[in-house]
Amino acid sequence: VVNYGNVSNVIAPINNTGIITKIGNTYGTSSSFYGTLDDIGIWNRALTQQEITALYTGNGVGLKESSNSSSINIQPNPAQTQLHVSNATKGSKLIVLDAQGRQVYEILLNESEFTIPLENWASGIYTLCQPQTGLNYRFVKE
Numbered sequence: 027v028v029n030y031g032n033v034s035n036v037i038a039p040i041n042n043t044g045i046i047t048k049i050g051n052t053y054g055t056s057s058s059f060y061g062t063l064d065d066i067g068i069w070n071r072a073l074t075q076q077e078i079t080a081l082y083t084g085n086g087v088g089l090k091e092s093s094n095s096s097s098i099n100i101q102p103n104p105a106q107t108q109l110h111v112s113n114a115t116k117g118s119k120l121i122v123l124d125a126q127g128r129q130v131y132e133i134l135l136n137e138s139e140f141t142i143p144l145e146n147w148a149s150g151i152y153t154l155c156q157p158q159t160g161l162n163y164r165f166v167k168e
Contacts, residue, residue, distance in 0.1 A: 087154050098113045106144070117134070117140055120132070123152065125151050150167055
């Protein structure tokens with residue numbers, strides 16, 4: 027919860043009551059938030075600590091910038107039918123989370139280079155997580 031004067035960031039369920047939900051507006055007034063809202067997400071369930079951490083440590087859409095040579099490469103981004111992953115560590119595990127934080131793919135790597143088939147995936151933003159390093163890579167499936 028973030029407080030600024032009498033304005034608070036409140037985490038609460040959204041009920042289907044016919045009431046209009048507004049983001050960036052003070053409840054019960056016509057006062058608007060003056061500033062920038064970034065990385066807004068709405069889920070239909072509570073996120074796990076792992077999912078929150080993955081979102082928090084993620085970067086904007088695209089590759090997470092890193093000067094570390096152990097950083098993996100993904101391409102193309104955005105992708106349509108497949109995502110090519112290279113420079114991954116053999117024996118490590120990679121998982122992919124959808125925009126709601128649900129795990130949609132997991133692989134234990136036998137090779138440092140492989141392809142993830144995306145033909146049957148819904149369009150949207152996904153996060154490729156490398157749990158052993160804590161690095162996350164966002165990509166778009168068109």
